[in-house]
Amino acid sequence: MANTYTLIASNTLSSSASSVTFSSIPATFTDLVLKISARSTEAVADSSFDTKFNSVTTSTYSRVRLRVNGSVVSSSLFSNASNIGGSDNVTGSSATANTFSNVEIYIPSYTVSQNKPVSLFNVCENNVTAFHMNVQAALWRNTAAISSITMDGIPSSGQFVSGSSFFLYGIKNS
Amino acid sequence: MSETLTKIVVNCETGEQQVLPLTAEEIAQREADAAAFAVAEAERIAAAEAAAAAKASGIAKLLALGLTEEEANALVK
Numbered sequence: 001m002a003n004t005y006t007l008i009a010s011n012t013l014s015s016s017a018s019s020v021t022f023s024s025i026p027a028t029f030t031d032l033v034l035k036i037s038a039r040s041t042e043a044v045a046d047s048s049f050d051t052k053f054n055s056v057t058t059s060t061y062s063r064v065r066l067r068v069n070g071s072v073v074s075s076s077l078f079s080n081a082s083n084i085g086g087s088d089n090v091t092g093s094s095a096t097a098n099t100f101s102n103v104e105i106y107i108p109s110y111t112v113s114q115n116k117p118v119s120l121f122n123v124c125e126n127n128v129t130a131f132h133m134n135v136q137a138a139l140w141r142n143t144a145a146i147s148s149i150t151m152d153g154i155p156s157s158g159q160f161v162s163g164s165s166f167f168l169y170g171i172k173n174s
Numbered sequence: 175m176s177e178t179l180t181k182i183v184v185n186c187e188t189g190e191q192q193v194l195p196l197t198a199e200e201i202a203q204r205e206a207d208a209a210a211f212a213v214a215e216a217e218r219i220a221a222a223e224a225a226a227a228a229k230a231s232g233i234a235k236l237l238a239l240g241l242t243e244e245e246a247n248a249l250v251k
Contacts, residue, residue, distance in 0.1 A: 026187065078214060
């Protein structure tokens with residue numbers, strides 16, 4: 001059972017950026033947790049960003065997702081994705097002003113020589129009835145320890161706006 | 175003049191935070207990711223629309239058999 005929660009690094013954007021990377025992540029913790037509050041420059045209500053480990057972009061990520069958009073529930077499965085993440089996980093610039101999505105990504109046992117399970121939860125705040133919530137379970141089929149994590153705004157024009165914040169925590173099991 | 179895309183790199187060992195322009199390779203990867211995302215989204219939306227259409231068709235057939243709307247909705251929920 002986790003009994004510590006240590007801030008490893010953080011960044012609050014002072015200007016828009018396409019991606020945020022935490023590099024040289026120490027291998028001294030048991031689990032990692034990312035807490036993100038973000039908004040995109042893309043002119044939609046709900047935009048998207050993806051997450052990659054160790055800059056790997058090959059089809060080694062699997063993910064299954066349950067999503068709710070207002071009262072509409074749907075699910076999707078991707079067996080050979082090139083990243084973790086997906087649609088509607090960050091508030092876009094057409095949403096109510098000054099609203100941000102909140103995201104948590106949990107990565108247990110990030111240093112072990114096994115495939116890495118990952119969970120992701122997010123809500124795109126918009127102060128309206130229909131907003132997106134996502135619950136995602138993913139697997140990165142790679143045995144390397146995770147030493148860097150990149151959050152990348154998509155599509156290609158999407159960027160994280162100034163004020164978006166990214167916090168990386170380490171958790172120890174003793 | 176096009177906007178210069180930047181990335182933030184936070185070194186967790188040193189605490190150094192860099193703002194760097196994307197390389198040509200990174201921009202190409204970003205565009206490839208966007209294209210793959212568009213394909214996956216189109217597939218997901220098509221599947222959702224097909225499921226919704228099948229559900230509506232099923233409800234219509236159940237209503238034609240004499241079920242109430244509440245009964246039909248309960249069966250296809």
